[in-house]
Amino acid sequence: MAHVHIIGGGLAGLSAAVELAGSGVRVSIYEAGPACGGRARSYVDRHLGVRIDNGNHLLLSANEAAFRYLGLTGAHDTLTGPGTPTFPFVDLGSGGRWTLDLSRGRLPFWALSSRRRVPGMRLWEFAALKRLMDARGDTTVAECLAPGALSERLLEPFAISALNTLCEDASAALLGGVIRESLAKGGRACVPWFAREGLSESFVDPALAHLAVMKAEVHVNCRVSALEIAGGRALGFVAGGERVVLGPDDRVVVAVPPWVARTLLAGSVPGFTAPDAFEAIVNAHFRLEDAQRLSGSMARAGFAGVIGGMTEWVFVRGDVVSVTVSAANRYAEWDTDALEARIWHEVRAVLDPVLERPLPAAPGAARIVREKRATFAATPAQERLRPTARTALANLVLAGDWTATGLPCTIEGAIRSGVSAVRVLRADEMA
Numbered sequence: 249m250a251h252v253h254i255i256g257g258g259l260a261g262l263s264a265a266v267e268l269a270g271s272g273v274r275v276s277i278y279e280a281g282p283a284c285g286g287r288a289r290s291y292v293d294r295h296l297g298v299r300i301d302n303g304n305h306l307l308l309s310a311n312e313a314a315f316r317y318l319g320l321t322g323a324h325d326t327l328t329g330p331g332t333p334t335f336p337f338v339d340l341g342s343g344g345r346w347t348l349d350l351s352r353g354r355l356p357f358w359a360l361s362s363r364r365r366v367p368g369m370r371l372w373e374f375a376a377l378k379r380l381m382d383a384r385g386d387t388t389v390a391e392c393l394a395p396g397a398l399s400e401r402l403l404e405p406f407a408i409s410a411l412n413t414l415c416e417d418a419s420a421a422l423l424g425g426v427i428r429e430s431l432a433k434g435g436r437a438c439v440p441w442f443a444r445e446g447l448s449e450s451f452v453d454p455a456l457a458h459l460a461v462m463k464a465e466v467h468v469n470c471r472v473s474a475l476e477i478a479g480g481r482a483l484g485f486v487a488g489g490e491r492v493v494l495g496p497d498d499r500v501v502v503a504v505p506p507w508v509a510r511t512l513l514a515g516s517v518p519g520f521t522a523p524d525a526f527e528a529i530v531n532a533h534f535r536l537e538d539a540q541r542l543s544g545s546m547a548r549a550g551f552a553g554v555i556g557g558m559t560e561w562v563f564v565r566g567d568v569v570s571v572t573v574s575a576a577n578r579y580a581e582w583d584t585d586a587l588e589a590r591i592w593h594e595v596r597a598v599l600d601p602v603l604e605r606p607l608p609a610a611p612g613a614a615r616i617v618r619e620k621r622a623t624f625a626a627t628p629a630q631e632r633l634r635p636t637a638r639t640a641l642a643n644l645v646l647a648g649d650w651t652a653t654g655l656p657c658t659i660e661g662a663i664r665s666g667v668s669a670v671r672v673l674r675a676d677e678m679a
């Protein structure tokens with residue numbers, strides 16, 4: 249390999265670049281936007297007057313590829329969290345509050361303790377976990393769940409967060425894979441982490457600094473508008489209006505979202521498929537008058553899971569409260585004011601009991617961010633459209649959270665896909 253051209257500077261593209269940089273191969277990234285990071289980025293919101301993330305991102309300690317990437321880029325200590333597998337929850341319907349406190353090992357001792365488990369759960373409900381891990385084909389998550397507190401208060405919220413798709417539609421096999429890598433391994437694999445300052449400060453800026461030291465080139469505001477393909481190879485592409493010609497030893501990693509990959513590759517790459525149905529995520533950010541101290545397990549965690557409302561997660565960072573609403577296509581008709589009012593109402597119910605002073609009846613500065621194509625819809629049908637990293641072209645591979653990683657669209661999936669793409673390039677070179 250002489251020169252690897254990476255199209256797309258999201259986490260998949262950055263991961264591929266980090267994997268290659270320093271190995272003697274020339275590396276160039278072409279990113280359409282003004283900054284790298286794609287769907288995991290931070291920016292200054294002028295209305296709020298603070299830097300925010302496009303959406304709250306939660307990682308689990310099971311996300312090995314993500315932690316390896318943070319280690320390679322020197323960003324390991326930029327994450328924060330409770331340091332234990334602890335998840336505060338609030339049920340808006342019943343007003344109940346509890347803290348799920350998983351035992352570190354594989355044996356779920358936590359389920360035997362009324363102070364640590366999901367209130368009202370029964371031990372036989374654990375059978376749903378086995379059904380999910382054994383699931384294949386078209387089985388949906390809902391078909392594996394049984395009515396009961398464990399499903400309603402843990403497995404459903406976990407599934408919606410992990411897959412960003414309602415349980416009635418979501419692939420049970422995909423969730424089974426997540427469970428095998430997290431819950432089934434015990435609490436040690438389920439410690440929650442999130443970016444202390446912001447997503448870019450953890451996942452983008454340190455990687456770019458590392459790439460600069462390794463002499464990789466990063467071109468921003470540089471959209472790739474066409475790929476020239478003939479004779480089973482990519483011959484060149486147009487980046488930022490300029491034609492780039494590929495030499496015989498050059499390779500291309502296409503790390504753009506699926507709808508862009510489709511426009512660049514469909515019709516020219518035999519057998520190319522990509523997911524084509526998407527789910528939104530809504531994030532609401534509220535700036536408080538000043539930072540307030542939290543009490544109880546929320547103070548330790550910095551976030552809480554919420555059930556029985558529109559809100560799924562509430563994060564508190566200084567004077568900013570951020571809310572995640574997953575599988576949000578169902579709220580597409582809601583206008584911004586209605587979303588803001590409803591979410592603020594729920595935030596007050598979640599936070600007032602654990603704050604020093606109650607929140608005001610109306611929010612101060614607020615920002616609703618709708619990511620309409622946050623992830624592909626994690627249904628069995630969409631799952632079948634995910635391609636492998638290797639394509640029918642000898643010198644072009646794919647990366648991205650939508651490729652066949654075995655994981656839903658997540659930071660871990662995106663970073664793993666970049667590593668897999670590089671592995672395919674290296675394996676082909678050895679062959």
Ligand SMILES: Cc1cc2nc3c(=O)[nH]c(=O)nc-3n(C[C@H](O)[C@H](O)[C@H](O)COP(=O)(O)OP(=O)(O)OC[C@H]3O[C@@H](n4cnc5c(N)ncnc54)[C@H](O)[C@@H]3O)c2cc1C
Pocket residue numbers: 255256257258259260261278279280281284285286287288302303304305306307470471472473503504505508529530531619621622623647648649650657658659660661662
């Ligand atoms: C609101 C929200 C919340 C999320 N929450 C979580 C979470 O809690 N935990 C978790 O693990 N994951 C979460 N995710 C998912 C995670 O952000 C994504 O899986 C991951 O960022 C995808 O990275 P990627 O590189 O595959 O794709 P992208 O981030 O989409 O990167 C693709 C890049 O290609 C660029 N590009 C597009 N077209 C071109 C072109 N023609 N030429 C050059 N460049 C181009 C884009 O600008 C972009 O930078 C969330 C996502 C969203 C949107």
